Amino acid sequence: MRTIKLGILNAAPDQYHLPTEKTEPEKFTDLFSAVAAPFSYATWDATECEFPASVSECDAYLVTGSPCSVNDDASWIRDLGQFLLDAKNAGKALVGVCFGHQLIAKSLGGRVGRADRGWMLGLHEIRLTRDKDWIRDGSGPQPLYFVNQDQVTELPGGAESLAGSDACPYAMFMVGNGVLGLQAHPEQPRTSIEAFAQRLLELGRIDQQDYAAAIASLGRGEAQGYKAAKWITRFLVGSCR
Numbered sequence: 001m002r003t004i005k006l007g008i009l010n011a012a013p014d015q016y017h018l019p020t021e022k023t024e025p026e027k028f029t030d031l032f033s034a035v036a037a038p039f040s041y042a043t044w045d046a047t048e049c050e051f052p053a054s055v056s057e058c059d060a061y062l063v064t065g066s067p068c069s070v071n072d073d074a075s076w077i078r079d080l081g082q083f084l085l086d087a088k089n090a091g092k093a094l095v096g097v098c099f100g101h102q103l104i105a106k107s108l109g110g111r112v113g114r115a116d117r118g119w120m121l122g123l124h125e126i127r128l129t130r131d132k133d134w135i136r137d138g139s140g141p142q143p144l145y146f147v148n149q150d151q152v153t154e155l156p157g158g159a160e161s162l163a164g165s166d167a168c169p170y171a172m173f174m175v176g177n178g179v180l181g182l183q184a185h186p187e188q189p190r191t192s193i194e195a196f197a198q199r200l201l202e203l204g205r206i207d208q209q210d211y212a213a214a215i216a217s218l219g220r221g222e223a224q225g226y227k228a229a230k231w232i233t234r235f236l237v238g239s240c241r
Helices: 024-034 075-089 099-107 190-202 208-220 225-239
Strands: 004-010 039-045 060-063 093-097 111-114 120-128 141-148 150-154 159-164 172-175 179-182
Touching (some): 060 075, 060 099, 099 172, 141 225, 179 225, 190 208
Parallel strands (some): 004 060
Antiparallel strands (some): 111 150
């Protein structure tokens, strides 16, 4: 199996980084290393308008999560969306997680808006609705960590919904065989979800009731982050043949 060069495009501005946390790209490299993914890595900070000189620099690209909204009027978000379009048109595989999932959907013609039920914060279950050869052990509910207020409300043309729930109908989708979006956060450990919830409470983004519900959810099961990491790995291996 050949090594796939994965370009990680960081979408989390440094001003939001908690000093106790690893960076988002570091969390993804840790995650994929834990499942022995055949990847090498290059990282760019999209929030500082850093992008590869050419889409040909990597075999595939992954866009991280972010506390920002894809609907914010920021030049780096527009530039990142254009880069994703260019990469897709060049035949590069794309994966988006949370913010990345939403930005891919929006860049390809879908819509993103506030979730009807408010914040998804903590451990939530989704169910797979399609079988794919790169998804295994996918029967039953799949508990994963979520930290989002926005979500994909309309899929782009040609997209196929793969998983969802009542609270998040389009939790995972693909376009063709080379684009994958996942709303959940397989890269985040439980301690990070706790830290994010505490920070959101301090900033007044959530209230005490939201915070208590998020923390309580963490005790209701084990997040299947490594399972989702294996899905992404097999997806990229198949896409980059």
